[in-house]
Amino acid sequence: MNNLYFIFLCICLSKTSSATDTLLSSQNITDGKSLVSPGGVFELGFFSPGISKSRYLGIWYKNIPVKTVVWVANRGTPINDTSGHLLINTTAGSLALLNKNKTVFWSSNTTKETQNISPVVQLLDDGNLILRDEKEGDNSESYLWQSFDYPSDTLLPGMKLGWDLRTGLNRRLTTWKSPDDPSPGDITWEMLLHNYPEPATFIAGKEVFRSGPWNGELYSGKPPGALPAVNFSFFADEYEVYATAGMVNKSALGRMMVNRTTANPGTSPVYYYRQYWIWSEEHRNWTLYAGYPRDPCATYAKCGGNGNYISQIPSGDQDIYIKVSGAELGGKDDKWRIGVIIASAVAVILAMFLVGYLRLRRRKNLKCTQTNIEEQKQEDLELPLFDFPTIESATNKFSFNNKLGEGGFGPVYKGTLIDGKEIAVKRLSRSSGQGMIEFRNEVILIAKLQHRNLVKLLGCCIQGEEKLLIYEYMPNKGLDSFIFDEMRRKLLDWPKRFHIICGIARGLLYLHQDSRLRIIHRDLKASNVLLDREMNPKISDFGLARTFGGNQTEGNTNRVVGTYGYMAPEYATEGQFSVKSDVFSFGILLLEIISGKKSKGFYHLNHSLNLIGNAWILWNRGRPLELIDEGFGDSCNLSEVLRCIHVSLLCVQQQPEDRPTMLSVVQMLCSQSTLPQPKEPGFSSEKDLVEGEFPLLNNEMSSNGLTITLLKAR
Numbered sequence: 001m002n003n004l005y006f007i008f009l010c011i012c013l014s015k016t017s018s019a020t021d022t023l024l025s026s027q028n029i030t031d032g033k034s035l036v037s038p039g040g041v042f043e044l045g046f047f048s049p050g051i052s053k054s055r056y057l058g059i060w061y062k063n064i065p066v067k068t069v070v071w072v073a074n075r076g077t078p079i080n081d082t083s084g085h086l087l088i089n090t091t092a093g094s095l096a097l098l099n100k101n102k103t104v105f106w107s108s109n110t111t112k113e114t115q116n117i118s119p120v121v122q123l124l125d126d127g128n129l130i131l132r133d134e135k136e137g138d139n140s141e142s143y144l145w146q147s148f149d150y151p152s153d154t155l156l157p158g159m160k161l162g163w164d165l166r167t168g169l170n171r172r173l174t175t176w177k178s179p180d181d182p183s184p185g186d187i188t189w190e191m192l193l194h195n196y197p198e199p200a201t202f203i204a205g206k207e208v209f210r211s212g213p214w215n216g217e218l219y220s221g222k223p224p225g226a227l228p229a230v231n232f233s234f235f236a237d238e239y240e241v242y243a244t245a246g247m248v249n250k251s252a253l254g255r256m257m258v259n260r261t262t263a264n265p266g267t268s269p270v271y272y273y274r275q276y277w278i279w280s281e282e283h284r285n286w287t288l289y290a291g292y293p294r295d296p297c298a299t300y301a302k303c304g305g306n307g308n309y310i311s312q313i314p315s316g317d318q319d320i321y322i323k324v325s326g327a328e329l330g331g332k333d334d335k336w337r338i339g340v341i342i343a344s345a346v347a348v349i350l351a352m353f354l355v356g357y358l359r360l361r362r363r364k365n366l367k368c369t370q371t372n373i374e375e376q377k378q379e380d381l382e383l384p385l386f387d388f389p390t391i392e393s394a395t396n397k398f399s400f401n402n403k404l405g406e407g408g409f410g411p412v413y414k415g416t417l418i419d420g421k422e423i424a425v426k427r428l429s430r431s432s433g434q435g436m437i438e439f440r441n442e443v444i445l446i447a448k449l450q451h452r453n454l455v456k457l458l459g460c461c462i463q464g465e466e467k468l469l470i471y472e473y474m475p476n477k478g479l480d481s482f483i484f485d486e487m488r489r490k491l492l493d494w495p496k497r498f499h500i501i502c503g504i505a506r507g508l509l510y511l512h513q514d515s516r517l518r519i520i521h522r523d524l525k526a527s528n529v530l531l532d533r534e535m536n537p538k539i540s541d542f543g544l545a546r547t548f549g550g551n552q553t554e555g556n557t558n559r560v561v562g563t564y565g566y567m568a569p570e571y572a573t574e575g576q577f578s579v580k581s582d583v584f585s586f587g588i589l590l591l592e593i594i595s596g597k598k599s600k601g602f603y604h605l606n607h608s609l610n611l612i613g614n615a616w617i618l619w620n621r622g623r624p625l626e627l628i629d630e631g632f633g634d635s636c637n638l639s640e641v642l643r644c645i646h647v648s649l650l651c652v653q654q655q656p657e658d659r660p661t662m663l664s665v666v667q668m669l670c671s672q673s674t675l676p677q678p679k680e681p682g683f684s685s686e687k688d689l690v691e692g693e694f695p696l697l698n699n700e701m702s703s704n705g706l707t708i709t710l711l712k713a714r
């Protein structure tokens, strides 16, 4: 009797434990069998929806009385008998759904390396069906495949709506055709990759509703404090952009789904295309917690399918959405400050003039022939000498109308040679700080450098105290004239800007590493990047560059030369410059190109943040997208932009040794590799300056982008 009872118990136990959560590669699941998640929350098996007789493989809640299917494998390819079975194809390392004739009705796309693995399938308690290598354990990063990446019409807590930018995977919801047919219907909900990504609802390919961009706390379309039971969140970096909707009470059941549901049947029906349902333990049914869109005019039925959706897309209340821009973070009453800045800048320039003038008097005039340049080896520069009258007539006697702008140490004129060739002439002003040393440096350096991203020196001209440099003419002028101009910024969409960024990086890499001489530019900024007819960037103004022989990469100078807002902390405060101080300036330039905002320099009223500080804060709050220039329109490749922001923050790190070299920068810009997390940047707020030592700049300094030379007081 006891024995019999024991046997009976054994049968019972084996019956109840026959449902397992794991499928091994030697096993299969036939129609009638199922997988049940360890906690008994979800079940995977075969079912027939509504009145349909077809068989589908799907996942539903195990422990609620209302059969609620959350995922379907073979949505559009039903099996018309009960011979379906799911197994692991060990050759391909994938999941396959076959019938008795071995016809494949559905299979998982496994893209990872599948050699030498023992794949197992498991249904988890969050409803995720995963295929993983038995040896890897339960590490979500190493899943070979997961059903959460291929949603049907339901978004469960833990699922992501949005993009994996590395693989191009777009996780989006699609309605069932009808309650009897799970094949993809005409309503979708997916993440749009704009400057400010936001989920949007589409009907038959037409956009009908946007949730409004995520503002850091909620979607602008959602009133603050609404839906306290649901934890909406949003995530974006250069690898992923997605939204999630979890339950605040983790043990409660909730799901977001797309379906055309009439919530108010009768005289004034309201259609909801998307609903959040919460399981009511009390009523033992699903309760509609939220429905979207709620605006009756946003429904297809009321506004009609007259095409007025592509022009008037109902969206969230934009007033709630407050964008923090770098420019607005600056002080407002800067007038007196600008006065002081200009006065001190003038004083500095005058001092430099005096120094330069005294030096000049002690030196003979320099000619562009090698023999006249002492200390240099005998070497043919092959640099054409122009005579002064030629240049004078080419520039209309340096007429005001020909003036292109004011470069470092002198005006630049446009000229046209007799043969029609257009040139740019830099006239080193006698009152400038550029003495013979700088001039000679510039001439020799530029003549030797040949790179498509460096401006080309055509020749020089010296007459008396007149020193002229003749460059190729750049019709599109400086990068600053685009990115900081309300109208012209629109001409630079993201692909063009990315092209410019990569060009500048390559040009700088050449200066640092590839050229025969190792050159540190020391004054890289937007106005020193010129654009040719095809918008190719060319770095200009090497007057301040320094050469080094061999591997010398650092120097210390008594003369700090550069532009505030671009200078690395160690250079501005200690006079120490290196390739890494150029990298810092490149990082600033990158931020400016992305944001369209000027790095205003170190000094701000109200101890407010500057461009770097703003970028750093937004990055750490997971809101880097708010840095992006609105002028991009929809042109931006989010992955690229975010990668550029990431790289820029690596470049402006406080410690020079933490910053990457330009070689790494070029590699990082062009690859998908994982980047290190940036550390705190230098000069992110005025506080840094007040607390830190700042021996050189104890006066108000220029923030207007002028190149300035200072004498170090030691």
Ligand SMILES: *[C@@H]1O[C@H](CO)[C@@H](O)[C@H](O)[C@H]1NC(C)=O
Pocket (backbone or CB within 6 Å): 027, 028, 029, 085, 087
């Ligand atoms: C499924 O598994 C059962 C038991 O392991 C086995 O008898 C059957 O042949 C398998 N069916 C298929 C189609 O592999």
Ligand SMILES: *[C@@H]1O[C@H](CO)[C@@H](O)[C@H](O)[C@H]1NC(C)=O
Pocket (backbone or CB within 6 Å): 080, 081
């Ligand atoms: C099932 O489908 C196949 C082809 O897809 C068809 O040949 C067959 O007749 C169908 N069987 C039933 C019972 O409908």
Ligand SMILES: *[C@@H]1O[C@H](CO)[C@@H](O)[C@H](O)[C@H]1NC(C)=O
Pocket (backbone or CB within 6 Å): 089, 090, 091, 092, 096, 104
């Ligand atoms: C397994 O996958 C391989 C490669 O994709 C394919 O050739 C083979 O037919 C599959 N086997 C089964 C049983 O589906």
Ligand SMILES: *[C@@H]1O[C@H](CO)[C@@H](O)[C@H](O)[C@H]1NC(C)=O
Pocket (backbone or CB within 6 Å): 099, 101, 103
């Ligand atoms: C399976 O194969 C048999 C003969 O090989 C054929 O008669 C039958 O229609 C096939 N069934 C399906 C569903 O393809």
Ligand SMILES: *[C@@H]1O[C@H](CO)[C@@H](O)[C@H](O)[C@H]1NC(C)=O
Pocket (backbone or CB within 6 Å): 107, 108, 109, 150
């Ligand atoms: C598998 O990949 C192919 C091609 O990339 C795609 O067309 C198909 O939809 C994918 N299937 C699933 C289930 O994702």
Ligand SMILES: *[C@@H]1O[C@H](CO)[C@@H](O)[C@H](O)[C@H]1NC(C)=O
Pocket (backbone or CB within 6 Å): 231, 232, 233, 244, 246, 247, 248
């Ligand atoms: C909301 O979700 C986010 C992301 O999944 C998570 O980090 C956070 O802890 C959740 N908050 C609550 C209150 O559940």
Ligand SMILES: *[C@@H]1O[C@H](CO)[C@@H](O)[C@H](O)[C@H]1NC(C)=O
Pocket (backbone or CB within 6 Å): 249, 250, 251, 252, 253, 281
């Ligand atoms: C959370 O949800 C569970 C299941 O619905 C319920 O029993 C429990 O009371 C809830 N907890 C709170 C704090 O609401």
Ligand SMILES: *[C@@H]1O[C@H](CO)[C@@H](O)[C@H](O)[C@H]1NC(C)=O
Pocket (backbone or CB within 6 Å): 176, 178, 179, 259, 260, 261, 262
């Ligand atoms: C979609 O909504 C309709 C109408 O409310 C309902 O009958 C149907 O069951 C819903 N479909 C799903 C898959 O829940």
Ligand SMILES: *[C@@H]1O[C@H](CO)[C@@H](O)[C@H](O)[C@H]1NC(C)=O
Pocket (backbone or CB within 6 Å): 283, 284, 285, 286, 287, 288
């Ligand atoms: C859930 O059940 C309650 C009580 O029976 C009922 O009032 C309510 O309308 C039901 N909700 C839905 C969505 O069916």
